[in-house]
Amino acid sequence: MDLRIFTEPQQGASYDDLLTIATATERLGFDAFFRSDHYLRMGDDPFEGLPGPTDAWTSLAGLARETSRIKLGTLVSSVTYRHPGILAIQVAQVDAMSGGRVELGLGTGWFEREHLAYGIPFPAKRFGMLEEQLEIITGLWGTPLGETYSFDGEHYTLVESPALPKPVQHPFPVIVGGSGPTRTPKIAARFATEFNVPFAEFADIPVRFRAVREACETIGREPSELVYSAALVAAVGSNPAEFERRATAIGREPAELREHGLAGSPAEVVDRIGALREDGVERLYLQILDIHDLDHLELIAAEVMSQLD
Incomplete structure (x- = not known):
């Protein structure tokens, strides 16, 4: 079971953080x-999260040069932020800067207020944009050297692009996720190397995985070609008082966290991960909401990750 750390820097984090x-x-x-x-x-207070937002791909470019082993990526970038041709160049460049350790999570976007705050268009219908962006980005990266790539869609048009640069990795890891019952599984089956279920009820996770497997079978793709993952908030304490302190620090109730996240004692979390594994989860993204509590990561590594195969 892969354990990945997942952060929310817009809540208040500098690059140094x-x-x-x-x-x-x-x-x-x-x-x-x-x-x-x-x-x-x-x-409620946009000024609470000082110093303000950091751009995902700018910060990942920096981390690509200052780390050497871990994978780096977004969960997820929004199709509303960047033209697919520009995003393909950005991601390929950061992949090269990291020596081939970058992954792209891409989604439709949902947070209208941030679009209004920074003048970013927020179309009502974005699934078509997602499908076209995935087709363009994977098409650019998959075009053989010396050949050009063109695309004529409803949302984007590319004419004889040299389709450069190429990322280091081939095929490139692309993550698609969400809760849509029909369209999301179809898009994941066509384009993704990983399907992610974010912050769902535990009982819903295998249902969503099943929909993606069925979508793969419909188009003749082997379902096992995808990695099946989930993202869940993490709050672990070596004793009840420490767990409650960590729950309070992120504004959550301990009982609610146990019901919906990876929460409680290390033994409880190990048991929960075992149940998730039985439901088909192969990779977990641990949402760490208090990024300054590095002792939390130390505890998870020492007493949770060490107990997993």
């Missing part, structure tokens, strides 16, 4: 460091 937790992620043996891709703090 991200570097500190990313290097701890690497040192402690976690598989990857991922971050959200948002431009506005969630909550």
Whole structure:
């Protein structure tokens, strides 16, 4: 079971904060460091999350040069932020800067307020944009050297692109996720190397995996070609008082966290991960909401990750 650290920097993190937790992620043996891709703090006070947002791909470029082993990526970038041709160049460049350790999570976006705050268009219908962006990005990367790539869609048009640069990795890891019952599984089956279920009820996770497997079979793709993952908030304490302190620090109730996340004692979390494994989860993204609590990562590495195969 891969354990990955997932952060929400828009809530309040500088690049130096991200570097500190990313290097701890690497040192402690976690598989990857991922971050959200948002431009506005969630909550009532947008000024609480100082110093303000960091750009996902700019910060990942820096981390690519300051780490050496962990995978790096977004969960997830929004199709509303960047033209697919530009995103393909950005991601390929950061992949090269990391020596082939970058992964792209891409989604439709949902947070309208951040679009209004920074003048980013927020179309009502975005699934078509997602499908076209995935086709363009994978098409650019998959075009043989010396050939050009063209695309004529409803949302984007590319004419005889040289389709450069290429990422180091081939095929490139592309993550698609979400809760849509029909369209999301079809898109994942066509384009993804990983399907992610974010912050779902535990009982819903195998249902969503099954929909993706069925979508793969419909188009003749082997379902086992995809990695099946989930993202869940993590709050672990070596004793009840420490767990309650960590729950309070992120504004959550201990009982609610146990019901919906990877929460409680290390033994409880190990048991929960075992149940998730039985439901088909192959990779877990641990949402760490208090990024300054590095002792939390130390505990998870020492008493949870060490107990997993």
